[in-house]
Amino acid sequence: MREEIKRKNSQKDELINQIIEMEWEMFDHVHNAGGRAPCQDDEWTFYTMRYSQHNAFSADTLKSYEQDLLQAIREGRNLLTEKYAYMMEFTDPDYFDQNLRDHLPRISPEKAELVDQIANLLIRGEKEFAEQYPIFSGTGRPLFGTGEQDVSFHIYAIGELKTYSVRTLLLYLQDIHKERNPSFVIHRTTAEFYGYKNLDDAEQKLRTR
Numbered sequence: 001m002r003e004e005i006k007r008k009n010s011q012k013d014e015l016i017n018q019i020i021e022m023e024w025e026m027f028d029h030v031h032n033a034g035g036r037a038p039c040q041d042d043e044w045t046f047y048t049m050r051y052s053q054h055n056a057f058s059a060d061t062l063k064s065y066e067q068d069l070l071q072a073i074r075e076g077r078n079l080l081t082e083k084y085a086y087m088m089e090f091t092d093p094d095y096f097d098q099n100l101r102d103h104l105p106r107i108s109p110e111k112a113e114l115v116d117q118i119a120n121l122l123i124r125g126e127k128e129f130a131e132q133y134p135i136f137s138g139t140g141r142p143l144f145g146t147g148e149q150d151v152s153f154h155i156y157a158i159g160e161l162k163t164y165s166v167r168t169l170l171l172y173l174q175d176i177h178k179e180r181n182p183s184f185v186i187h188r189t190t191a192e193f194y195g196y197k198n199l200d201d202a203e204q205k206l207r208t209r
Contacts, residue, residue, distance in 0.1 A: 005047050015062050016054045022069045023050055026080040052189040056182035061171040068165045077105075079163040087151060087159035107162055114169040115161040121176050122157050125183035133199055135206045136187060 001024050007013045024047075028040060039045065054062060072079050085104055089096045107115070123143060130137035145152040161169065176182055188199050196202035 001043050001047065005044050007051060012055075012059055012062070015059065015066065016051055019054060019062065019066050019069065020047055020050045022066075022073065023080060026069075026072075026078045029078060030081050030084060048190060048193040052186045052193065055189045056175070056179065056185040057172065058175050058178075061168060061175050064168040064171050065164065068163070068168055071165075083159045083163050085159075086162045087155050090155045090158075091151060108166070111162070111166050111169065114166065114173065115158060118161055118169060118173055118176065119154065119157045121173075122183070123154060125176075125181040126153055128181055129183040129187060133187070133203045136191070136199065136203050139206065 001021055006017050006020075008017070024043070027046060030040065054065075057065070069079060082104055085096070085100045088100060126137070126143055130143075141151065141153045141156060143153050145155075161172075164172065179185060184199070191199055191202040194202070196205065
């Protein structure tokens with residue numbers, strides 16, 4: 001990944017950059033049924049989205065997730081491939097049952113409960129964000145739905161959360177309770193990447209576009 005697109009303002013940025021490098025390598029090797037996707041060659045957008053997501057994590061959660069990635073690498077697993085496979089349980093359940101379910105790590109009852117709990121909190125956070133910034137919110141994923149071409153926030157969140165270890169999920173849950181709503185942190189960071197001063201600036205300019 002090109003160095004010039006990375007943020008390098010703090011030790012947390014250094015950790016985030018290390019994580020995104022591993023994620024980018026995994027993303028580059030995701031095999032799609034319809035061939036390589038254009039987004040797999042778009043480093044800037046990938047970095048923007050992943051940095052914005054990780055910037056809402058505490059250092060402890062980031063370090064735990066880094067360990068998840070390193071363990072997956074040692075085991076020859078691709079967490080990005082697994083994330084998209086888990087999403088297909090909702091977007092293409094027949095294909096998931098026939099071709100994917102038996103090849104994915106088993107989700108324990110403890111992890112399943114944490115995934116549902118966190119996903120519900122994230123959805124609530126996105127709804128709160130949409131009430132305050134409806135135009136900005138409307139530029140993102142739909143909150144619910146199972147369409148393959150426009151995967152919803154809910155399905156995307158569940159797919160990603162299932163790739164985290166229980167340790168990381170517990171730390172992420174703590175982060176959410178401390179931050180109350182990470183959606184505002186994530187979207188504010190994204191707005192800054194796109195050249196807006198803050199969320200209010202983004203909402204106003206998007207409204208008049």
